[in-house]
Structures are given as C-alpha cells and as structure tokens.
Amino acid sequence: MITRRTFVAAAAATAALPAQAFEIEPVFRPQQVRIKKDLQPGQILILPRAHFLYYVNGPGQAMRYGVGVGKAGLEFTGNAVIQVKKEWPTWRPTDEMIEREPQLYTKFIDNDYVQPGGPENPLGARALYLFQNGRDTYFRIHGTTAPRSIGRSVSNGCIRMLNEHVIDLYQRVPIGTPVTVL
Numbered sequence: 001m002i003t004r005r006t007f008v009a010a011a012a013a014t015a016a017l018p019a020q021a022f023e024i025e026p027v028f029r030p031q032q033v034r035i036k037k038d039l040q041p042g043q044i045l046i047l048p049r050a051h052f053l054y055y056v057n058g059p060g061q062a063m064r065y066g067v068g069v070g071k072a073g074l075e076f077t078g079n080a081v082i083q084v085k086k087e088w089p090t091w092r093p094t095d096e097m098i099e100r101e102p103q104l105y106t107k108f109i110d111n112d113y114v115q116p117g118g119p120e121n122p123l124g125a126r127a128l129y130l131f132q133n134g135r136d137t138y139f140r141i142h143g144t145t146a147p148r149s150i151g152r153s154v155s156n157g158c159i160r161m162l163n164e165h166v167i168d169l170y171q172r173v174p175i176g177t178p179v180t181v182l
Contacts (some may be wrong), residue, residue, distance in 0.1 A: 028066020068149035096101030
C-alpha cells in the first residue's frame, strides 16, 4: 500500500529530474529474473562488474536492478547487513573523499557541514546503510542525482540506483537484510 509520505517523496524525486529526463537502458530497468536456486530469499546480491543488484524474492527468483558502482580501487566487496534505512538521508563526504578531490568538496573543508536530505543530496531519496560486525562501513545502497551513472563504475564506492528504483527496493527490504557484493 502506498502511503502519502511515499507518494510525496516519489513526486519530489520526479520533480527533481531535468526537463529532458534521462532514459535508462532497458537492461538496467527493474525486472523479475531467474537466479541460482541456492540463494536464499530475502538477501541482496550485487555484481559490480555487471552493474546489477539482485534482491532474491523467492526460490530461484530475484528482482534485478541496474546500479552504478565504485571506481576502480574504491569499490566495496564482501558481506554486510543493512542495519539502518533512511528516507531523504543527510550526507557528508568522508575525509578520504575530501582529500582525494578537494575541488569537489570545498564547502565541506575545515567544518562539520552536513548536507540536508532532499532532491539535491547525492544520496537521493533513500539510503540503505551497510554494516559489518555491527560497524558502519560507510558504504551505502542509495539513490542518485546522477542517473547517467547507472551502468557505470564512477562512484566513491557506494551502490547507486535511480531514485524510483531505490524507493522500490527500500520498501521491500527489512533491517537485517544480508548483502553480498562480489
């Protein structure tokens, strides 16, 4: 059931799109696909080189989404658990991001500024926070303000999705969902 809050958030995300909205390649649109039967329903599997995220929703079945992933050397791999979920999350680049590209993050240098959530925030409409052994990895599955990054390896390590796709995934996955990034 769609709530008023979800409807308003989706409308805001849509309104944030430029007049000539980007058309994603059909292969990266969400679609139900067959997957190995040994994968347990309720888990997320991410294949960064293929730029796909799979949410296993039944034996041998998964919802597949196109994603953008980390640049070479910045990608996350391994196992994690979604321990926090946020709608319209706030954001601040990590110290490493600021150090690597200070020209991009000048408004964050030598202060504690945190960008509020909203259509201009790089984390987009939703964020799923990945933890390992109870500790935040600082990697996220999140929306994006850069739809052209879907299907590419361009981020600082996070898994990017179109806002409408991450809203869909957000509604499907509970806290405690296991995530494997190969």
